Amino acid sequence: MAETPYSLYLHIPFCRQRCAYCDFNTYAGLEAWHAAYVDALEAEIRYLGRQAGWRLPVHTVYFGGGTPSLLPPGAYERLLTAIADAFHLLPGAEISLEANPGTVDRVTLAGLRAAGVNRLSLGMQSARPEELRLLGREHDLPAVIRAVAAARAAGFDNLNLDLMYGLPGQTLAHWQFSLEWALRLAPEHLSLYALTLEHGTPMRAWVRRGLVPPPDDDAAADMYEWAAARLQAAGFVQYELSNWALGGTDAAARAAASDQPPPLPRYACRHNVQYWRSRPYLGLGAGAHGWAAGYRTVNVRAPQAYIARLRAGLARPPAHPFPWTPATVQLRRLPQDEALSEYMLMALRLTREGARWDEVRRCFGVEPEAVFASALARCQDAGLLERVPWGARVTPRGRLLANWVFRAFVGIGR
Ligand code: SF4
Known part of the structure; x- marks a missing residue:
């Protein structure tokens, strides 16, 4: 069987300012470290390529953050050149970059496109000035x-x-x-996220002190349902709990073999689908997570520590096999039961495809209908999950109560 292609996630932990709701691993005011960070990222790319022992096939690359658009296009030219040297970057690979409106102009974007970036993700968040102000975003709708x-x-x-x-x-x-x-801006893809009050964020503190009203779950559910209907009417296909893409139709889904999941819409984010299918990915950069060769990896969080570890570690022999790098602070082989639970939690996010029993049998050697019997029955009785010829997926009602479904599958197989 052909080697499953890999995905690469590269974390850019820099922002101009911190947004009020954000708990990502990102820092404002570290401009002086940008160049050294790109050097370290390039070193980690080449290190992983050597550790793998051969040029692993890679079909998606994702520059996430933080605000990757703060680095100049030349940085991405260098990093993508290193990736093409160290890995087998497959023809037609999806290369995404997250950008904040207000940090990009036509010249920068042309530079990124010329460097090989072919998918752009813009953090619009809202069209309303008072909401953007509340979130602490520095852009406005004209931007x-x-x-x-x-x-x-x-x-x-x-x-x-x-x-x-x-x-x-x-x-x-x-x-x-x-x-x-x-x-109206005619994107090929939309990601819609409900605000969550993360620990340690100003937004959470404001709500706790009564300065800002708490988010209303019922109102959020109404917004989600309205958006799902509106986007369907606009020709978008929902393929994940929070993601919609153009380039797929229900007719195409019906025409596909009925014992196979419907094809992904053409503009689905193939990188994120890799996560939801529990396929392998390498996480590079400060605080990045990876999943490869049966190991979960976590890199050191602080950008300065990341840079220092790469500088010092290059001179020493590797402490562990692939996918370890000098930046790795956790390398954990996932026990089968945990990996199985995680497979379900990720796969059930895919609203059309869901969990595939052929994958469960192939990867875990267990019979899904037996292992998941009670969880499946509970979720099905509650109207949150439906059986499909290739496995199971959430129902429209289950999309609103996905956490309830996920809880049913936590700890299964122990
Ligand atoms: S721009 Fe994005 S990553 Fe940076 S602080 Fe705001 S929400 Fe977080």
């Missing part, structure tokens, strides 16, 4: 409109917009306004 126009002019034909709903004080009409604006 989003300019960024989309610049991306198109630079030749990007695969564009995602991120939006947030369930914001404090947000009404359904406000949400409709933002989503309609996003549709």
Whole structure:
């Protein structure tokens, strides 16, 4: 069987300022470290290539953050050259980069496109100025409109917009306004995320102190349902709990062999699908996580420590086999029961494909209908899960109560 292609995630932990709701591993004010960080990332790419022992096939690369668009296009040219040297970058590989509107112009975007980036993900979040202010975002709607126009002019034909709903004080009409604006900008892909109050964020503190109303779960559910219907009417296919893409139709899904999952829409994010299918990926950069050769890996979080570890570690022999690098602070072989649970938790996020029993049998050597019998029955009785010829997937109601479904599959197989 051909080797399953790998995905690479490269973390860029820099932002101009911290947004009020964000708990990602990212830092403002570290401009002086940008160049050394790119050197370290390049070193980690080459290190992993050597550790693998052969040029692993790679079909997606994702520069996430943080704000990757803060680094100049030349940095990505270097990193992609190193990736092409160290790995077998497959023809047609998806190469995504996250960008903040307001940090990009046509020249920068043309440089990124020329470097090989072929998918752009813009953090729009909202079309309403008061919501963007509350979130602590530094851009406004005109900046989003300019960024989309610049991306198109630079030749990007695969564009995602991120939006947030369930914001404090947000009404359904406000949400409709933002989503309609996003549709007017004609992206190929939309990611819609409900606001969560993460520990240690200013937003959580404001809500706790009563300065900002708490997010309303019922209102967020209404926004989600409205968006799902609106996007379907606009020709988008929902393929994951929070993700919609153009380039697929229900007719195409029906025409596919009925014992196989419907094909992904053409503009589905293949990199994220790799995670949801529990396929292998290498996480490079400060705080990045990976999953390869049966190991979960976690890199050191602080960018300065990451740089120091790469500098010092290159001179020493490797402490562990692939996928270890000098930046790795956790390398853990996942026990089978944990890997099986994780497979279900990730796969059930895929709303059309769901969990595939042929994958469960192939990867874990167990009979899914037996191992998951009680969890499947509970979720099915609650109307949250449905059986399909190739496995199981969440129902439209289950999409709203996905955490309930996930809990049913935690710890299974122990
Ligand atoms: S720009 Fe993105 S990564 Fe940076 S602080 Fe804001 S939400 Fe977090």
